[in-house]
Amino acid sequence: MGKLTIGTFSSLVGSLSLDFAVKLAEAAVKKGHEVDFWLSGNATMLGKKNQSKFRDYSYLLGTIEELLKTGKFQITLCEACGKARGIHKEDIIEGMNIYSMDWYLASMYNADRVIHIGGE
């Protein structure tokens, strides 16, 4: 089985790029692969806890929580991008990491595939 690194930069609301990335991660984990998932820029909104589920907006936290339980999925939020948006360690869901941008670059180093999904 391989390791997939997915970098995301699009916002949780206003684009479906993040939805696509999470679906891709879910499919990869279901096939037995490991996934490192990087949240940068506006994508850091995905890390915020206490999101409400409305049908008009994407709700991805449930899937993320299920993926974290598999042990094959790591999700990391960019520290500077998060702090600039008022998202700190205490604001994010349990199991999510906060690191600086070098984490993403390091994750790519030994990934079998990297999918970098740019921002708006």
Added chain:
Amino acid sequence: MAVKKYAFIIEKLPYKSETSRLALTHAIASQTVEIHLEEGESVEPVIAFVGDGVLNCLKDQKALDMYGVTSQEMHIKNALLLDLKVLVCKEDLEKYGLTEDDIIMDAEEIGGEVTTEIVPFSEIMNVIETADQVLFF
């Protein structure tokens, strides 16, 4: 020592979104990546501006004065200071009627030694083809 080459290809305009800024900050973050890697492993970033992205390289940006945020110019100069390879697509510069006099070519005032390279698109394609990872911003 295993060095992996990452190509940061920047096509987005500056300031319209955060994208090109994130490209530069991620590229600069390569300087500390080794804390997460095994001994002997490292990353060599190459930054290439193409298409509208060449406008990130214009001189005399005033983002700090006008908006109180660091400019793309400051990030590019920091990249040069750190000896990162910075390429600008020659054909795309010409499309905008720009020359090396209009763009950031060095970071001499802060002690940088390497300079920006204006190169044909074919050379940037070569960087893309030989990179271990390509990150398109």
